[in-house]
Amino acid sequence: MNQGRIVNNLLAALPRRRYERLLARLEPVVLKFGDVLYRPRAAIRHVYFPTGSMVSLLSPVEGHQSLEVGLVGREGMLGVPLALGVAVSPVRALVQGAGNALRMKSAQFLGELRRNAELHRAVNRYTYDLMVQVTQTAACNRFHQVEARLARWLLMTRDRLGANQFRLTQEMLGDMLGVLRVAVTNAAGGLQRGKLIRYSRGEITILDAKALEAVACSCYQIVKIPSARA
């Protein structure tokens, strides 16, 4: 692994020695599209730091499709409840963007947290950012049009994945935005006709990020990750 390169923003923000110590203890894994990392009310076995992958946090709802409440990529980590003293996950964590991540067993991570106050502070700060994201997503889903939400979601995904192209099914997008599949199809069709994106055979490519930003609601600016800020 190239340690000079920023692989995960949360880890990279740590002081160099802390960072290297952690890196040496993390196990590289490849997350596959559709993998479920956590299930609601089940034990968290590993924490994950995505380096080139993206994971969606979904809240289950009886009788409805589950709803995305957060997105995690290279800016953050999965397994936040552990740092808050809770060993089970409240959400389903579903791999949306296949790719690389680093992981560590929960018990070992708790040991690192105890030993490393800087890591604990960084995780707390990230947890707060995630709460901001959950709040903003709720507000956005409530009040904004599907097209603006779709544009926001595509940009958030690009930033967290670090890629302009990713795999996606329209059913999944329905879950992400909490709307019916047909509404997603219509909105995606509009963006495609405007040549902002290309959608074909389950792959989405962002063609014009600037124009997409103009379509997205202002929520995107609030949940932008630092490295993606202009």
Place this chain on the structure above:
Amino acid sequence: MQAMSTRGSFAPASLAPKDNRLLAALPGESYQALLPHLEWVALPLGLPVVESGGTQGYIYFPTNSIVSLLYVLADGASAEIAVVGNEGVVGIALFMGGETTPSRAVVQSAGHGYRLKGDVLKKEFEAGGVLQHLLLRYTQALITQMAQTAVCNRHHAVEQQLCRWLLLSLDRLSGNELVMTQELIANMLGVRREGVTEAAGKLQAAGLIHYSRGHITVLDRAKLEARVCECYAVVKKEYDRLLPDAAFTAVRGRAQS
């Protein structure tokens, strides 16, 4: 409007710091360390405890009041994402290290609480121990409530949302009466007032609540629980599991004071 500080004066015995369950769960030493810094404050209806976009100097522990956390969008639209009462604390950005907060915190049910200067809280939090443990677990419970509110807003009817909101509020109050206008409820739920009027009318007709001149009295809690969506139980279970037990802390609180 400012929170009225009454530091130095005695709060009525019924409003001791230990009426907040987090403060009540602190062991003697940590509690004693905070006690000289705790200020008793009145929290009148509508008081903005934390403004969105602003930084905050205090953290608030409600005792008999309820604070609503509202998200506010650029276009002014807003709705509630969580409520905080005597089980929790307002201003978690302070100890989690958030720079600013995008949500507003506004008093939804008037009462009192205790506040603590940010730097005092931070110092105690950084020292680790029970206070840190309690605040972090509370944060996890709050995240669950936020996610569940998002789900409820998206998928459930106004009537169910109203039931959830009433039950969550009742759990944080001692009586069965809420002082609340339909307009405020509409703002909390992020729906039109007509929607709230209709839903409240149905609950009243079924004998679950009585609504009159800004007062809501819950008449039949069991029926309210039967009508509410799963969201209420999800949040309540998680709070019961993660937060100090109310009965336990009450006993401990009395033993220590």
